[in-house]
Amino acid sequence: MNSRLRSTDRLPASARAGHWNAVIAEAYFPLDLTFRDAARFEGQLELGSVGDVSLSRLRTEPVQYERHRHHISGATQEEYLITIPRQSPVDFRQLGREVCCDPGGFILERGDEPYRFFYSAANDLCVLKVAKPVLATKLRNPDRYCALVFNGREGIGSLFTTMAQQIQKHGASDPISGAVLGRHLVELLALALDRTSDVDTGAGSSVREAHRRRAEAVILKDLSNPDLSPETIAEAVGISKRYLHELFAEVNSTVSQYVREQRLRAARDLMMMPNLGQMSDIAYRFGFSDQAQFSRLFKAMFGQTPSGFRAEVLSKSQG
Incomplete structure (x- = not known):
């Protein structure tokens, strides 16, 4: 040497x-x-x-x-x-x-x-x-x-x-x-x-779990931000983008998938409220590029279109 x-x-x-x-x-x-x-x-x-x-x-x-x-x-x-x-x-x-x-x-x-x-x-x-x-x-x-x-x-x-x-x-x-x-x-x-x-896998897992929970909290707080991205999430949590992706991979998910699912759930919750307004406004509010994309992803996740879900909510409220 x-x-x-x-x-x-x-x-x-x-x-x-x-x-x-x-x-x-x-x-x-x-x-x-x-x-x-x-x-x-x-x-x-x-x-x-x-x-x-x-x-x-x-x-x-x-x-x-x-x-x-x-x-x-x-x-x-x-x-x-x-x-x-x-x-x-x-x-x-x-x-x-x-x-x-x-x-x-x-x-x-x-x-x-x-x-x-x-x-x-x-x-x-x-x-x-x-x-x-x-x-x-x-x-x-x-x-x-x-x-x-x-x-x-x-x-x-x-x-x-x-x-x-x-x-x-x-x-x-x-x-x-x-x-x-x-x-x-x-x-x-x-x-x-x-x-x-003597790897304390419990301690190690708890640290990673805490980082993932913080990332999830950042996402939930900022669902309406169209610029929400792995980079901004990682920066807010104080970790690297690579580490952020690893945390979500451990629970068989991705950062983008988690963001998309939470936006769809938030949109669905909003559609249960009265005086809803235009469906396109909800799509844009939660970062979807257009109403067609929003409708397609909503149906893939919940098994019905946003308009179909809204009609079901109205029917139940009137009944």
Whole structure:
């Protein structure tokens, strides 16, 4: 493993923060960095790769890293970071979870969702970067393991963290052996996540359920807005559009389908009121492009046309 060294050594104080931002973006992906003391900040990063795995050693003073939506919008590939702290604890927040990982543990970070990662004391980190498709071939739905702390002291977890740190230290003699080591690392990581995780699926599910309920509340509050879209809904909830789609897929639905169904139900409820007005006004009120579209979708969902439903309501009220 041929490693490259990046450092703040010999840099003037005024150049350190900007230089380190560029170093981090090159090694991982763009992030916003907050330094305790930018002028006195010291950092060193050794970066290399084995097969499909980027492997680095990061030694720095206290710093906070934040991934925001504007960083993610231009990303072309979904990636994970796996961080193994060796000197002091790290705090990590993502998808409503907030964890503290002590030395001896490790965490999985999702690069296509906003997060905050920081440590308040100098640290020495072993960091792996793996593309989502690479890990997904070994582990079903890796996203569910993000923002959880895993045991790196015992069992498979210990084998994984030890191997990662040894490869980072000694490297591989040639590209072929590097590719083999990279595959073994990914396989060990998958086994460690799958077997040693005390994944609190209840807590994870409750977080995702809470996000979905918030999204549903945003939709119900804004049904008459013709510009209601997955983008505006995700922004209002504080999650990414991709994550929003995942939440609805988990209940065998889509965002667009849920919006359409709720608009049709709201229109049906309105048609049960007196002094209804024109049917076309109801269609436009709930975001349908024309009355024909509204009538077709209404019949598909409720088994009768809007005018037929309205006539039935009037008949019952007069009887």
